[in-house]
Amino acid sequence: MTNIKKIAVLGGGVAGMETSIQLNRLGYQVDLIEIEDKLGGHVRNWYKLFPDHKPADEFLEKLISNLSATDVQIKTSIQINAFLRKEKKLCLFDQACEFGVYDAVVVATGFDLFEAYRKEEYGFGIYKNVITSAGLETMFLGKTIKTSGGNVPKRVGLVHCVGSRDEKCGNLHCSKVCCITAVKQAITLRQMLPNTEVFCFYMDMRMFGPSYEELYREAQEKWAVRFIRGRISEAAQNADETILIKTEDTLTGRQLKMNVDLLVLMVGMLPSKGTTVIGKKTGLDFGMNRFLKVKDEHYHANETNQEGIFVAGSASAPMNISDTISHARAAATAVDHYLKTTDHERFSEKNNIRNLEKALHEK
Amino acid sequence: MENNNQKFIWREYQKEIADDHFFYVRSCIRQAFFPGSETFFLSFMRNQLGKDVFEDARHTTCTGIGFHGDVVPHETIMTVVARHFALMTEAGYRHVAISCVTSFGIYSEILETWKHFPEIEEKIHQKLILATGRDFNKPDTIAHTSDIIYKFRNEVAAKMKYPLINLNTGEPLKVVEHIGCHYSKMFPQYGVGGAEFPQVLAGMIKAWGGEVVDYPERRHCCGFGFRQYLVQANRGYSAANSKKKFDSMQSYEPDFILCNCPGCTMFMDKWQYTIAELEDTVYGKEGLGIPVLTYEELAGLVLGYDPWDLGLQMHQIPVETLLDKLGINYDPEKKFITQKGENIGTPLIPQHYNIGLKTAGTHSGCC
Amino acid sequence: MATFGFSILKDRQIDYDNNDHRLFRFIEEQEPSIRLCIGCGGCTAGCTAAGFTGFNYRKLNYLLMRGETEHLQKGIQQCMLCGKCKLVCPRGVNTRNMIFALKRAFKTPLWEELQKKINV
Ligand SMILES: Cc1cc2nc3c(=O)[nH]c(=O)nc-3n(C[C@H](O)[C@H](O)[C@H](O)COP(=O)(O)OP(=O)(O)OC[C@H]3O[C@@H](n4cnc5c(N)ncnc54)[C@H](O)[C@@H]3O)c2cc1C
Ligand code: SF4
Ligand code: SF4
Ligand code: SF4
Numbered sequence: 045m046t047n048i049k050k051i052a053v054l055g056g057g058v059a060g061m062e063t064s065i066q067l068n069r070l071g072y073q074v075d076l077i078e079i080e081d082k083l084g085g086h087v088r089n090w091y092k093l094f095p096d097h098k099p100a101d102e103f104l105e106k107l108i109s110n111l112s113a114t115d116v117q118i119k120t121s122i123q124i125n126a127f128l129r130k131e132k133k134l135c136l137f138d139q140a141c142e143f144g145v146y147d148a149v150v151v152a153t154g155f156d157l158f159e160a161y162r163k164e165e166y167g168f169g170i171y172k173n174v175i176t177s178a179g180l181e182t183m184f185l186g187k188t189i190k191t192s193g194g195n196v197p198k199r200v201g202l203v204h205c206v207g208s209r210d211e212k213c214g215n216l217h218c219s220k221v222c223c224i225t226a227v228k229q230a231i232t233l234r235q236m237l238p239n240t241e242v243f244c245f246y247m248d249m250r251m252f253g254p255s256y257e258e259l260y261r262e263a264q265e266k267w268a269v270r271f272i273r274g275r276i277s278e279a280a281q282n283a284d285e286t287i288l289i290k291t292e293d294t295l296t297g298r299q300l301k302m303n304v305d306l307l308v309l310m311v312g313m314l315p316s317k318g319t320t321v322i323g324k325k326t327g328l329d330f331g332m333n334r335f336l337k338v339k340d341e342h343y344h345a346n347e348t349n350q351e352g353i354f355v356a357g358s359a360s361a362p363m364n365i366s367d368t369i370s371h372a373r374a375a376a377t378a379v380d381h382y383l384k385t386t387d388h389e390r391f392s393e394k395n396n397i398r399n400l401e402k403a404l405h406e407k
Numbered sequence: 408m409e410n411n412n413q414k415f416i417w418r419e420y421q422k423e424i425a426d427d428h429f430f431y432v433r434s435c436i437r438q439a440f441f442p443g444s445e446t447f448f449l450s451f452m453r454n455q456l457g458k459d460v461f462e463d464a465r466h467t468t469c470t471g472i473g474f475h476g477d478v479v480p481h482e483t484i485m486t487v488v489a490r491h492f493a494l495m496t497e498a499g500y501r502h503v504a505i506s507c508v509t510s511f512g513i514y515s516e517i518l519e520t521w522k523h524f525p526e527i528e529e530k531i532h533q534k535l536i537l538a539t540g541r542d543f544n545k546p547d548t549i550a551h552t553s554d555i556i557y558k559f560r561n562e563v564a565a566k567m568k569y570p571l572i573n574l575n576t577g578e579p580l581k582v583v584e585h586i587g588c589h590y591s592k593m594f595p596q597y598g599v600g601g602a603e604f605p606q607v608l609a610g611m612i613k614a615w616g617g618e619v620v621d622y623p624e625r626r627h628c629c630g631f632g633f634r635q636y637l638v639q640a641n642r643g644y645s646a647a648n649s650k651k652k653f654d655s656m657q658s659y660e661p662d663f664i665l666c667n668c669p670g671c672t673m674f675m676d677k678w679q680y681t682i683a684e685l686e687d688t689v690y691g692k693e694g695l696g697i698p699v700l701t702y703e704e705l706a707g708l709v710l711g712y713d714p715w716d717l718g719l720q721m722h723q724i725p726v727e728t729l730l731d732k733l734g735i736n737y738d739p740e741k742k743f744i745t746q747k748g749e750n751i752g753t754p755l756i757p758q759h760y761n762i763g764l765k766t767a768g769t770h771s772g773c774c
Numbered sequence: 775m776a777t778f779g780f781s782i783l784k785d786r787q788i789d790y791d792n793n794d795h796r797l798f799r800f801i802e803e804q805e806p807s808i809r810l811c812i813g814c815g816g817c818t819a820g821c822t823a824a825g826f827t828g829f830n831y832r833k834l835n836y837l838l839m840r841g842e843t844e845h846l847q848k849g850i851q852q853c854m855l856c857g858k859c860k861l862v863c864p865r866g867v868n869t870r871n872m873i874f875a876l877k878r879a880f881k882t883p884l885w886e887e888l889q890k891k892i893n894v
Binding site for chain 1: 817820830858862864
Binding site: 475477481512588589592593595602626627628630631632633634635644647648651 | 820822825826827851852854855856857858860861870874877
């Protein structure tokens with residue numbers, strides 16, 4: 045029997061792959077367990093990445109080649125159905141069989157897209173020319189952007205905050221990446237269809253990452269993307285299948301209506317089904333936004349309420365790729381620290397933190 | 408995929424509609440302007456379906472229009488509605504059937520208010536006891552009468568004589584539906600199918616063979632408003648809203664408009680005439696106007712009731728074009744003769760919308 | 775008064791410190807959800823009244839929050855009470871009740887007092 049500790053990483057998206065690579069580099073034996081038959085997660089469906097327009101497949105190839113250089117065991121098409129604690133170890137079950145026994149588990153099961161049909165006033169699934177941001181990425185990948193009638197759209201509208209920041213669908217949180225995704229997609233549209241007008245309808249432009257604000261500027265300056273500040277209240281189909289949208293142009297204080305040939309809904313991020321199910325089965329806490337709750341937003345951003353279970357990437361909150369990678373690396377460090385410290389040390393560390401917090405509080 | 412999704416959406420908004428034993432509350436506007444509608448509803452429910460629908464002569468207006476027009480205070484309207492609940496309780500009923508969307512909105516809002524603020528409900532109990540010596544129980548369910556016809560739409564379809572098919576073309580009739588703001592904009596969960604793709608009227612249209620037209624301004628208000636219409640000088644504002652809808656639906660050439668709310672029915676019907684007189688714009692395929700029906704009138708027509716018994720002579724936009732498409736026999740001579748044989752007088756012939764002058768005075772389309 | 779063929783312009787700046795904020799506090803107490811408004815304009819986008827009149831529910835919220843009470847009363851008379859704004863609002867502002875609360879406020883002595891101030 046070897047002494048090497050074994051770790052299960054659930055989810056083979058960016059977060060899961062990067063965590064696995066780092067843990068393996070630290071000398072652990074890692075099983076990367078993905079429910080689907082391919083690795084890559086959502087990024088597999090994207091065309092180019094913000095902020096630098098890097099082709100998504102190029103990025104993934106690099107990640108996968110890094111992964112192949114390790115001896116991480118990749119197990120695709122596996123669904124873990126049950127968990128059992130055996131002393132300090134965690135036992136994972138696939139169907140009813142024991143799949144493996146691990147010293148630690150990292151949950152990297154990612155996000156799902158908001159189901160756009162739920163915002164019924166936008167008519168997704170009813171009007172043919174209403175699509176989602178994910179659908180637009182698919183069009184980009186196929187290099188054809190056509191309306192239902194098979195024509196090149198002359199005008200495209202991008203609607204921010206669909207299914208995010210919206211009490212009406214129960215999602216109070218901001219999905220963080222959709223503003224910049226809209227800017228990226230607007231630029232790609234203008235590049236691919238130079239004669240097409242592109243409009244973004246936003247409530248706030250949240251350009252939180254490095255080079256994002258610059259990309260927004262570029263969209264205005266170089267690509268003449270038009271930005272209108274107002275929430276779209278409804279979309280309706282005209283007889284010719286174009287879409288009529290209504291908003292308040294809040295910066296002029298007047299109602300505005302406009303016909304677009306294609307309406308793109310920037311759908312938000314919700315915890316994936318896998319994230320929710322695994323979280324429930326392992327007794328993890330969930331945050332207000334229903335993503336997995338971490339122990340501390342600043343200092344323990346990968347630890348959960350369950351000992352030995354960690355979280356990486358967008359299973360814990362909406363994230364872009366660079367933050368996902370940082371979070372994944374941090375998860376590896378956290379696991380490493382956990383496995384290297386004895387119970388006694390961890391206990392005293394907890395006490396130290398508690399004392400520190402207490403001291404700060406008293407101050 | 409399209410239709411699947413559409414079904415999926417409104418399934419989330421299914422509401423409970425009682426099956427029998429209704430306490431019926433009439434509508435001021437419906438009985439005044441579409442007098443055949445409520446008569447049909449009662450006759451259909453009682454005689455064709457054998458249901459128990461109870462009316463109390465002591466029932467009054469809900470005062471909704473006064474409330475929205477700023478002349479009736481909130482507490483007053485709550486007490487008036489509480490009194491109706493008291494009449495219902497005394498008669499041993501638990502399900503209210505409401506004949507007006509304004510009332511329906513008022514009832515929903517009051518019940519919702521009481522749910523969140525029980526102390527207000529308690530206060531109203533006290534006020535009602537003080538004023539009338541009555542007390543009340545809240546109803547188990549409230550339904551708009553269109554909900555009830557929606558519920559029994561397949562029963563209507565089974566007995567249907569005139570499906571919504573254009574006799575001349577064999578095609579389904581194209582129908583515009585308008586559910587009225589207060590049916591589900593305030594509380595989507597109280598309406599069948601919610602607010603964006605409501606099913607209450609669409610379900611009837613589909614069950615009876617017609618096709619629903621989804622035009623861009625489908626969800627826009629008819630413009631009734633309350634104080635907007637009540638003040639003469641503001642009526643242009645009210646009519647402008649209806650006009651917005653007509654302009655938007657015109658290119659679809661709908662065969663008729665089906666309304667949920669008696670107020671909307673009235674304005675969609677009468678403003679067409681007003682717009683024609685003021686701006687010379689006429690709607691409908693041949694510029695003959697787009698007939699506007701209540702759902703009771705429509706159910707009555709497809710079941711083979713006589714159009715004049717249903718009160719269709721009271722409409723501003725003549726309904727004859729629609730009757731012809733459906734192949735319904737009617738006696739033009741009897742249009743303005745009551746069942747007792749009295750002549751109620753023919754309207755002065757407006758310049759527009761004269762069936763007799765079909766070819767002479769036609770204006771084609773709008774815009 | 776002397777006539778020089780011109781008059782001295784009134785300052786149109788929102789004078790936050792000198793504005794009277796009691797009306798907003800009154801409304802805020804009755805309908806606290808008004809605080810949640812983020813000015814997205816969703817309410818006004820589909821508003822029956824905004825299309826044909828100068829009425830703008832979003833602006834009304836903000837005028838009220840800044841203590842600018844002059845045009846409120848005329849404004850809300852345009853409202854059809856159709857409820858579309860409430861259906862749309864992503865922040866769950868109870869727009870309808872806020873309008874009712876304003877109507878109630880117009881019947882209070884506070885409003886009379888504010889009116890006098892405005893007319894001075
Ligand atoms: C439209 C759109 C465009 C975007 N464009 C960009 C961009 O240009 N640049 C950028 O930086 N970011 C972009 N993002 C964000 C980016 O997609 C995320 O940052 C990234 O996908 C997060 O990776 P993840 O591994 O955390 O989650 P995911 O990508 O969701 O991966 C999760 C993985 O877990 C698997 N899984 C789920 N459940 C289970 C289970 N029970 N067991 C095992 N495995 C499971 C899934 O199959 C999946 O492979 C975009 C997002 C959207 C919505
Ligand atoms: S990132 Fe932008 S589009 Fe996405 S939810 Fe946040 S504000 Fe809305
Ligand atoms: S929709 Fe709601 S949040 Fe947006 S401006 Fe109107 S009241 Fe404010
Ligand atoms: S209720 Fe009033 S403010 Fe709201 S949308 Fe209707 S008319 Fe506009």
